[in-house]
Amino acid sequence: MTTTDKKGYYGRFGGQFVPETLMTALQELEAAYDDAKQDDAFQQELRYYLTEYVGRETPLYYAEGLTNALGGAKIYLKREDLNHTGAHKINNAIGQALLAKRMGKKKIVAETGAGQHGVATATACALLNLECVVFMGAEDVRRQQLNVFRMELLGTKVIPVEKGSATLKDAVNEALRYWVTHIDDTHYILGSALGPHPFPLIVRDFQRIIGDETKAQIVEKEQRLPNAVVACVGGGSNAIGMFYPFVQHEEVAMYGVEAAGSGVDTQQHAAAIHDGKVGVLHGALMYLLQDENGFIQEAHSISAGLDYPGVGPEHCYLADIGRVHYPHITDAEALEGVKLLCQTEGILPALESAHAIAYTAKLAKEMSAEEIIVVCLSGRGDKDVHTLIEALGGGEQ
Amino acid sequence: MSALTNAFEAVNAAGHKAFVPYIMAGDGGLHTLRPTILRLQELGVTAIEVGIPFTDPVADGPTIEEAGYRALKEGATLRTVLHELASFREDITVPLVAMTYLNPILAYGVELFAIDAKEAGIEGVIVPDMPLEESGIIHDALRFAGIDLVQLVSLTSSAERIQKLTAASEGFVYAVTVNGITGARQAFEQQLADHFAQLASYTDKPILAGFGISTPEQVQSLSAISNGVIVGSKIVDALTRDDWATIEALVAASKTTISS
Known part of the structure; x- marks a missing residue:
């Protein structure tokens, strides 16, 4: 063997x-x-x-309130937040x-x-x-x-x-x-x-159920595949699970949203594909935030789940071949994403997932009402209330 | 033949066992590297393993990990350590073995690293997060510069892997003697003796025992079943306390080991 x-x-x-x-x-x-x-x-x-235990399959929910508020593409949410324990x-x-x-x-x-x-x-x-x-x-x-x-x-x-x-x-x-x-x-x-x-x-194999279900559900609801799929990327498990079944369908654009923390032009971010160099950490060759000595730099994001200096090797590959786009969203934009989804849909997203929501808000406006975006809502935000109070409290927002 | 293999075989031919201390370069400041290496040479060590600090040293225990963080604060990097070693290259009389994680080598540039390391007196390289499968990423550059790439063999390695690792290892074979195996010390010793006998049956290269060796008694018992020992944490700990008596006792233990 x-x-x-x-x-x-x-x-x-x-x-x-x-x-x-x-x-x-x-x-x-x-x-x-x-x-x-x-x-x-x-x-x-x-x-x-x-x-029986996790509660799959999770719904693919047409977010009409969010769609109307943004006035562009039709938005569906893959509700991984409804899983037992609250995330994918x-x-x-x-x-x-x-x-x-x-x-x-x-x-x-x-x-x-x-x-x-x-x-x-x-x-x-x-x-x-x-x-x-x-x-x-x-x-x-x-x-x-x-x-x-x-x-x-x-x-x-x-x-x-x-x-x-x-x-x-x-x-x-x-x-x-x-x-x-x-x-x-x-x-x-x-x-x-x-x-x-x-x-x-x-x-990836255990998470691809997200994309497999999504594909079947969107075909059932819309009789076609979406124009775009969006997911947040830290290490990249919810994103690879969502993307993998769609990789073969070239007509589906895919966006893996990295955490830009205080901004990618500062040292305070976690956008490894955007700003990293190829290196080795934790067993894999991948894009990695590092200094000129090969020492690993600390990542920064308001979202603990995206606060990692590297990114999964398959995402690095999908970025290299240009199959998936990897934009980035700042802490401030993610917080706006949290508020947007709360107010338009009554759903409190995890801060990680809020990066995907915030990018979708930008993307949807550039697309027509006939086009469809699916967003992986990877988790619910109950765990983040403490952070949200610190970040949004005081009324200055 | 490699400078490392030569050094170990010369010691064994004289009826002794090899003793290789590990030091963390830059712990206590880069300026301590020269006096530390020269004093270890005077004690009669066979070679010296020079650790390069890294931000995420997953293969190190707490003593060496902490020493590495101190060294980072002192400004030790692969570049500054090689530069410091090169500055007293002519005073170095024993072969040096660099132990560094892979990412600093990749960031340095593999070819440039090999050339600069050789000029700094590095005869062998150990990369704890690079198994044989992945060694192609640096092997050609090291071979071109004439630097040995040392493979580690662990107690969990299968017989087939051990054969491949011993065949591929250059300079010597680094036999890791712990991975949290518990149980009666007696049984453990018998298991280790069997393990080293198996290693020796596959290769004529020197076999050095390392990891978890901290007393003169352990130096003697492991030297008796190998070609010598590498002592890491205990040396690093003694150096931070400037406790040379402990280091001398460990080196002396290896010199009084009876060859089996």
């Missing part, structure tokens, strides 16, 4: 840049996943939990937890940024009787107290990471270190379309 050929490349991006200690585990994971993928019983079990992250967490059980692993380690992947993993572990440890940047622990408490209620041990920028990047470092030293009985549930092969592939 072992081989020393390089694997997991999307164009020039991806690969397996990990310590030798992890190579055997990655090869075992790849073999177990290939096997599970072919196994009807595994797929049936996954489908059972996604339907559960699709992957359940899938990988089932995979871990199949591999005989009793313990799970995970990283989390906004806490949505942490909550989803803690939930899957509670459901499937797995022990769970989640690493979370200390800065994110502060920003996302609600999710920290939820994870603890679910029986997960949350370990704050004080090192570096104390955000998602540092949480991934610690989760990788933990995995290296507990390799025998522990599976690492990586939450984004990042990391060494086969993680970007596994995460």
Whole structure:
């Protein structure tokens, strides 16, 4: 089963840049996943939990209020915010937890940024009787107290990471270190379309249900494919899940919205495709925010889930070949997106998803009423209320 | 033959085992690099592993990680460390092995790095986040400059991987002796002895044991089943306290190991 050929490349991006200690585990994971993928019983079990427990399929909702307010293209929202635990992250967490059980692993380690992947993993572990440890940047622990408490209620041990920028990047470092030293009985549930092969592939496969459902739903409602698809991109899991089934349909324009923080002309942003250079971090060759010495720079975004200096290798490839556009939205614009969706639709989006909403607001106005945009509403914003009070409070808005 | 292999074989031919200390370049300031390397040479170490700090050192334990963050604050980068080493190149009498994560090499430029490293006395390179599968990204440039690319073999590597890794490794084979394996020390020692016997059956290259070696007793017991040891965290910790007695005791332990 072992081989020393390089694997997991999307164009020039991806690969397996990990310590030798992890190579055997990655090869075992790849073999177990290939096997599970072919196994009807595994797929049936996954489908059972996604339907009965997560609540799929999620609606593709015609956002008439938002459409009318913008006065351009017809806008549909893919309601991943209505999933159990409030975001798309559960699709992957359940899938990988089932995979871990199949591999005989009793313990799970995970990283989390906004806490949505942490909550989803803690939930899957509670459901499937797995022990769970989640690493979370200390800065994110502060920003996302609600999710920290939820994870603890679910029986997960949350370990704050004080090192570096104390955000998602540092949480991934610690989760990788933990995995290296507990390799025998522990599976690492990586939450984004990042990391060494086969993680970007596994995460995309478990998230592509977003795009697969969307495609069937839009054809049923409109008898055609959308003109444009929009999703936010941090590591890029909801975006790759939404985009992947549409990649082959050249007539569908796709937009992966990066977080521009205080602006891409400042040092305070997280737009890795826009401003990064090709480099290696956390197991993959990808666009990466770094300085001239190859040291990784801290990312900045009001949204903890987009606060990461790299971006998944398949997105880097889709950007290189020009198949997907990667625009960016600032913190201030994202906050406007939150208000816009609250006021026009009565939906509080996650700050991450609000980047997609804010870009859609720009895009829709340039399109005609006959054209259709689908936006991946990847999560709900309840977790962000604390941040929103800080950012919008005081009445100066 | 490579300068590294030569150095290890010369030590073994004299009836001793190799001893390779790891230091974090720039911890305590870049100006400490020269006196530290010269003093280690005087103690009779076989080679010196020079760590280059990185912002995200996922393969390092807390001691070396913290030392790396201190070194970053002192302005240590791949560029400044190579520059400093080159400034006293003629005083360096043992081969140096650079341990650096891949991204600083990519940012430096692979070809330029290989040339500058060789000029700074670097005879071998260890890249902890680059397994054999991915080594093509820097291997040609290193080979062209005459620098060995050292492969790590872990306790989790399969027999087939071990064969490929030992065949590919240049200079020596770096055998990682821990990955959080627990259980009775007795059983662990037997497992390690079997592991090193297996490694030796695949290759004639020197095999050095590293990771988690911190006492003179461990230096002796691991030296007895290998061609020598690499000691990292304990040396880094001793250097921050200027505790040369501890370092001398570790080096002395390797010199009194009986060859098996």
